[in-house]
Amino acid sequence: MRTAYSVDTVRTAERALMARLPEGALMQRAAAGLAVVCAELLGRVYGSRVVLLVGSGDNGGDALYAGARLARRGAGVVAVLLDAERAHRAGLAAFRAAGGRVAGSGEAVFDGADLVVDGIVGIGGRGGLRERAVPLARAAAQSPAVVVSVDLPSGIDADTGQVTGEAVRADVTVTFGAYKPGLLVDPGREYAGAVRFVDIGLEPADGEAELEALQHHDVARLLPVPTEESDKYRRGVVGVVAGSARYPGAAVLAVAGALHGGAGAVRYVGPAAGAVVSRFPETLVSEGSPGKAGRVQAWVAGPGLGDDASRLADVVAADVPVLIDADGLRLADARAVRGRAAPTLLTPHAGEAAALLGTPREYVEAERLAAVRELAARYHATVLLKGSTTLVAGPDGGAVRVNPTGTPWLATAGSGDVLSGLAGSLLAAGLGVLDAGSVAAYLHGLAARRVSGGAPVAAQDVAGALPGAWADVRREA
Numbered sequence: 001m002r003t004a005y006s007v008d009t010v011r012t013a014e015r016a017l018m019a020r021l022p023e024g025a026l027m028q029r030a031a032a033g034l035a036v037v038c039a040e041l042l043g044r045v046y047g048s049r050v051v052l053l054v055g056s057g058d059n060g061g062d063a064l065y066a067g068a069r070l071a072r073r074g075a076g077v078v079a080v081l082l083d084a085e086r087a088h089r090a091g092l093a094a095f096r097a098a099g100g101r102v103a104g105s106g107e108a109v110f111d112g113a114d115l116v117v118d119g120i121v122g123i124g125g126r127g128g129l130r131e132r133a134v135p136l137a138r139a140a141a142q143s144p145a146v147v148v149s150v151d152l153p154s155g156i157d158a159d160t161g162q163v164t165g166e167a168v169r170a171d172v173t174v175t176f177g178a179y180k181p182g183l184l185v186d187p188g189r190e191y192a193g194a195v196r197f198v199d200i201g202l203e204p205a206d207g208e209a210e211l212e213a214l215q216h217h218d219v220a221r222l223l224p225v226p227t228e229e230s231d232k233y234r235r236g237v238v239g240v241v242a243g244s245a246r247y248p249g250a251a252v253l254a255v256a257g258a259l260h261g262g263a264g265a266v267r268y269v270g271p272a273a274g275a276v277v278s279r280f281p282e283t284l285v286s287e288g289s290p291g292k293a294g295r296v297q298a299w300v301a302g303p304g305l306g307d308d309a310s311r312l313a314d315v316v317a318a319d320v321p322v323l324i325d326a327d328g329l330r331l332a333d334a335r336a337v338r339g340r341a342a343p344t345l346l347t348p349h350a351g352e353a354a355a356l357l358g359t360p361r362e363y364v365e366a367e368r369l370a371a372v373r374e375l376a377a378r379y380h381a382t383v384l385l386k387g388s389t390t391l392v393a394g395p396d397g398g399a400v401r402v403n404p405t406g407t408p409w410l411a412t413a414g415s416g417d418v419l420s421g422l423a424g425s426l427l428a429a430g431l432g433v434l435d436a437g438s439v440a441a442y443l444h445g446l447a448a449r450r451v452s453g454g455a456p457v458a459a460q461d462v463a464g465a466l467p468g469a470w471a472d473v474r475r476e477a
Ligand SMILES: NC(=O)C1=CN([C@@H]2O[C@H](COP(=O)(O)OP(=O)(O)OC[C@H]3O[C@@H](n4cnc5c(N)ncnc54)[C@H](O)[C@@H]3O)[C@@H](O)[C@H]2O)[C@@H](O)CC1
Pocket: 014, 018, 026, 027, 028, 030, 031, 055, 056, 057, 058, 059, 060, 062, 120, 121, 122, 123, 124, 125, 126, 127, 128, 129, 130, 133, 150, 151, 152, 155, 176, 200
């Protein structure tokens, strides 16, 4: 599991560690790690040209000490100081002693640079980049040099990933001691490029993580795998209430996802039974009410229902885990959802989340983490917020799961239907609701990457690639 911690938690852990170490030791660890990554990116350090963008805090100090290390190995390193009076004093002295040079005003430092080190601001930053830093961020973006951000891309909010105004766009971010939420959640994640972690001995307290990202081995451990004692009912039956005469495809896609989610059988209830069976003859179908369809261990309701709310009330009243998606989010009775005793998983995209919260869509997109937490608390439900960064939050606080897989090619009609069937099937197979949501998002994102390879994908291709993604996870864990 990869975990991310808030600035407050990082600061507390830093204080505890600093008290046990000689002064400056932590910054030396950070700078040494940073210099190693810079050297790797440069390939040949000797004779290379490096520009440091140096703010007036410790983030700038890290950049100066790393710059000193590179200068000692023969790089030509020039530092642009945002405020010459307030630059990290000891760092600047070390940098000069190693042969580093401070840029004169108006000097065209970016010409011919191989690497730009962004030490403008780190976890001490507030708001978007200040005015004086903006031209430097723009120049870095325009230069062909590789841009390495120190700890965080300057200008992104460490705790939320929010970007107000300008921020540095990094190719690589070297982060120290702990991942910060802003590195894993868009829009910040997009600015960070590839994130490299440098261990400086920081030990944030257990249970204080803001975010968790599952890795292959976590997912492999959670996947439901049948044993000798299994039969189709013991593996779980998932019921799907989706589709309408107008949108039969949503039913087919949700069933496609469900068939690959580990449940032993899929029951479909609704008017698209013909379309479902002709595509997936293994599905058990009925057209009446869900309450009469036979026993299931979890329900998925909502994709492609249009305005037909008639089958929802039965599902919401069921005493098994229920996933509500798409039209179901609009049609379900909010009070009944809040009052459910068994687990509920809501899977809105940003627009649906905004409608549920009564806020503008822009708010949800800029503050995904706050929005998903707010929704989960308000609906006493686990909420999976879809989009460029998929987040899954439980109703009682705790770490939010952030999905590390996926591709923007997933933004295609019907891919959400596949995800809802998949997650519902995992619920029926017995996974906890937070695990079911985050494992589904993980496999779904992996399947999309597998099938896309940089080209457009259709939702049914994503469903078709799920077994391969599943096998990859089990093999590579
Ligand atoms: N505290 C520690 O033990 C360690 C800290 N480290 C580094 O120290 C950083 C934190 O240092 P600081 O607490 O000094 O804070 P920062 O260096 O992140 O930021 C503070 C400085 O940035 C300016 N600033 C704030 N918001 C800004 C904005 N929006 N635009 C431009 N400038 C802005 C402030 O005026 C202040 O001078 C970490 O991100 C990390 O890089 C590392 O050296 C590892 C050890």
